[in-house]
Amino acid sequence: MIDGTFELFRCFHGAPRARTEDGREVGAARGFLFTMIKLLRRPDAGHVAVAFDAMAGRTRVDRENDASTLIRSQYLPATDVLRALGVAHWPILRAQADDALATAAARFAPLSEVERVIIATTDKDLLQCAGPKVEVWDRIRDRHTTMEEVQKRFGVRPALLPDLFALVGDPSDGMPGIPKWGLKAAGAVLARYGSIENIPLDAEQWDVPVRGAQGLVASLRTHHREAVLMRDLLRLRTDLLLPTTLDAVAWRGADRRALTELTAWMGGSEMLEKIPRWRSDPS
Structure with a gap:
């Protein structure tokens, strides 16, 4: 193809x-x-x-x-x-x-x-x-x-790449990302929770060791709607x-x-x- x-x-x-x-x-x-x-x-x-x-x-x-x-x-x-x-x-x-x-x-x-x-x-x-x-x-x-190389390179399975780039940004697609979110943190959190929607908006509920969890949660809470929108734009259609x-x-x-x-x-x-x-x- x-x-x-x-x-x-x-x-x-x-x-x-x-x-x-x-x-x-x-x-x-x-x-x-x-x-x-x-x-x-x-x-x-x-x-x-x-x-x-x-x-x-x-x-x-x-x-x-x-x-x-x-x-x-x-x-x-x-x-x-x-x-x-x-x-x-x-x-x-x-x-x-x-x-x-x-x-x-x-x-x-x-x-x-x-x-x-x-x-x-x-x-x-x-x-x-x-x-x-x-x-x-x-x-x-x-x-x-x-798929194995995607997992190794980004820390998430391929289907979660739109969620990942919505959080960390992708300049080639004009996606700014969410402040404070980097590739390592986003990969670890998404690997644990599976999607942006499933990430708890209370750091006390996180059971994944990530530095600066309070700041990440605060940023995601503020920009949650934009993150979901960016993720949806990055998802490719299969229909x-x-x-x-x-x-x-x-x-x-x-x-x-x-x-x-x-x-x-x-x-x-x-x-x-x-x-x-x-x-x-x-x-």
Whole structure:
């Protein structure tokens, strides 16, 4: 399961600029093609899907050379890439790509025929999805994070990460956190009580040894409503209406004609020889 929004932004900032004969910028889309082919060459790429945030609308600043505009203008070519490659993709309009990835992981992991679900993203919000058969893969660092590693790193099980970051804050998500709460204290308290709502608002009732319990309780009592709200915002949805069947995301190969025509338009035809499987090829 791939975070397409991140991959397209990464390709825009990392791949060379390129234009078609009619002057359209396609450097990011072409870089996205190279990225997807590399991923499809992995031996475990039997089922693949890509989720995108809503990117097709106008941007607030709609100038020809504005970065956001240039990236968004390549969303449709990127989806053309996926169609030509035969890869399932989910454009998410009323939620976020993260929610689609979380939904897919929640639905696929319980299936007996699924050995492992890999979520390819650098967004640590997805770490809350880690489970017995779900891991998060940061391709940039080539780091696979399992549920055991989440527990070791943060002191709580993956499902409690939204509660944890609501208490300690998360600058990458614009979450300020609650004053006085640090990672060690929050991890210990949540490991004991299981959620923000279950934390006693009287330090005398705490049976977990944490330094400064009185101050932590006073801060939580003052900011309890904000903490719960932040936690709810950080929780990913797992109930999106997606075509999340194994058949829907099975990768059966690329469409030779469609991909040949697409690369003739935007470049990258040299990558055709690297396609590991064409749709007409026998399984």
